[in-house]
Amino acid sequence: MNELCDLKSVMCAFSGRLRTMVKQEKKKMSRKEALCIKLAEFPGGAEGFELVARFCYNNGRIPLCPSNLPLLHCAAVFLEMTEEVCACNLLAQAEAFVNGLFYWTWADVLTAVKSCEPFAAAADASGLLERLISALFSKITAGPETPTGGAAVGTPTNRSSSSCSSSPDTAGFARSSSTKTPESMKPCVGRGEWWFDDMTSLSPPTIEKVMRVLGCYGVENKNLILTRFLLHYLRAATRRPPCTEEGGGATTLAGLADTAVHGVALVGGTAFSCRGLFWVLRIVTAVGLSRECRHKLERLMGLMLDQATLDDLLVSGVDGGVYDVNLVMRLVRVFVSSEEDADAPSQRMRKVGRLIDKYLGEISPDQGLKVSKFLAVAESLPDSARECYDGVYRALDIYLESHPTLSLEDRTTLCRCLNYEKLTLEACKDLAKNRRIPPGVAVQALASQQSKLQITKHAKEGRSDPSQTPRRVVRASARTRSVDLSDGRGGSDEKEVLRLNLQRMQSRVVELERACKEMKGQMSKMAKGGRSFGSAASCHQAGGRGLPRLC
Incomplete structure (x- = not known):
């Protein structure tokens, strides 16, 4: 009991808040009751209270360093350990130590900022966190090789701890550093990226506070070097275990991702290539991204789609699929809409057409790829984007081979994406012999x-001799027309033969399909034991009809 009273009396000698609380509690309690004081939301908890107790029992002296300064400063503010209560109190010593920020090294300032994280609200309310962040970026703008004045950390502050005073130079820098606004630092940020790795040790809420102090959070982000830092930080955050993120870290990371995307959208393709934009998308998608920012980024990527490669498009799926096919379709839609005003298909459009054909061939083996999704990708480009449809046919063949259970209707629907007139002769021959392609x-x-x-043949026959004059050409064409009219046959016989051959081939295909259905029905009846194999064979020989010949 005596030790408790001694503790109260010693600490009350330095703390104005404890004095007030003790007086109020004594008025409420009776003589028999024990005095009990609760300090809710004490900065640093038990560790912070222990440091303050050591200061009080050591006659107002305690070694200050960048790691314990934030805790002692916030505890001094919380307990009202000001000069009005006691001369050379803890708050005055902590302020004097902060005034020596000019003598701190980069590592010391970073350590102090990180030490504020367990009680960030108290450090922010006292203004200490903002001062440390300003000092942090002052070190960044100065560069990694800037001398620190030849003094070790704590050199002037050790004097201030003992005498509670500071030199005029230190005090003058304290005023300039404390009054330095973030706006004055904005143009200086961006001399290098040497500090990126060190800053990744800070928590997401601290990084958010840094961006807010610099006035570059959210849509206000217009700094390229800070955008690159955020992407570097988010990439490092995705590699850490999720359990290390505390206190709404996921939500904070999503806000940082939006901030980074706003910065990327501002500079556009001047600072990021198409591959770089896909890299950005992979990073920000892993931590979460708002719909508005995703739309901004995808529009920027879609406008540069002709610069993409197949590896860029192979983004992992988010809905159970192997690849994110919906993303590619959205990018193609953006690109096609940007090329709508062109009178003729441009080289950029043809390049995207070849790219999508390669992409179709890559995603075709995916067992989770539906027929409708394959068709949507194949038909996302206009017909003029492809000079040849051989690439689409190869992708279609791979898809049919990887999905052998597709019905005849699905296989016929898939072939809708082919333009037969733009198939080469070799591809058309392979298609005719392909058993996976429906006969029709x-x-x-x-x-x-x-x-x-036939059209090509007639076009070649209709060409005139370059040596002929225009008059001779006209006369020759007139003679040709007169011969055709007088003869009455010309090319009509050839067309008639072609038409009859096509009709004969189509009728044979229909007959073959009908015979196959009949055989399936007979085999199902035989499996049920309706009749024996011998009777079926005799019946077939007696009145059955054999399979039609195709040639």
Whole structure:
């Protein structure tokens, strides 16, 4: 009991708040009751109270260093340990130590900022955190090799701790550093990136406070070097275990991601390549991103899609798929809308067409890729974006091979994305022999190919001799027309033969499909034991019909 009374009397000699609380409690309590004082939300908890007690029992002296300064400063503010209570009190000594920020090294300032994190609210309310952040960026703007005045940390503050005074030079710098506004530091930020790794040790709320102090949080971020730092910090944060983020760290990281995207959108393609933008997307997506910022970033990426490579497009899926196909479709949509005003397909459009064909071939083996999604990607570009559809056919063949259980209807629907007239002769031959392609589609492809050959043939025959004069050309064409009219046959016989051949081929395909259905029905009946194999064979020989010949 005597020790408790001694503790109260010793600490009350330095703390104005404790004096007031003790007086109020004594008025309320009776003589038999024990005096009990509760200090809620004490900065640093038991550790902070122990440091203050050591200061009080050591006759107002305690070694100050960058690691314990924030805790002692906030505790002194909380307990009202001012000069009005006692001369050379703890708050005055802490302020004198802070006034020597000019003599601190970069590591010392960073240590002090990190020490504020357990009681960031108290450090922010006292103004200490903002002063330390200002000193931190003063060191950054000065560069890594800037001398610190030849004094060790605490040299002037040791004098102030003992005599509670500071030199005129130190006091003058204290006034200039404390009154230095963040706006005056903004143009200086960006002389290098040597400090990026050191700052990754700070918590997300501290980084948010740093950005707010500099006036570069959210849409106000217009600094490229701070944008690069945020991306570096977010990348490091994604590599840390989730359990290390405390107190709404995920929400804070999402806010930092939005801030970084605002900075990226401001500079656009002048500072980031298309691959760099995909790198940014992967980082900010891992920590969370608002819809507005995602739209900004994707629009910037879509406008530069012709500079992307296949590796850039292979972004991991977020909804269970192997790849994020929806992202690529949105980027293609942005790019196509930007090229709508062009009279003819540009080289950029053709380049994107070849890129999407490669992308289709890469995602085709994905078992989770639906038919509708494959079609959506293949048809996301206009027909003019592709000079040849061989790449689409190869991707389609890979998809059919990887999904053997597709129905005839689905396979027919998939072939809708092909333009048969833009298939090469080799691809068309392979399509006709491909068993995974429905027969009706093969017939259409062959018909389109034959029609294209006929058109090419007539175009070659209709070319005039360059040596002929225009008058001779006109006369020759007139003679040709007269011969065609008088003959009455010309190319009509050839067209009629072609039409009959196509009709015959189509009828054979239909007959083949009908026969296959009949065989399936007979085999299902045989499996049920309706009739024996011998009777079925005799019936087939007696009145059954064999499979039609295709040639």
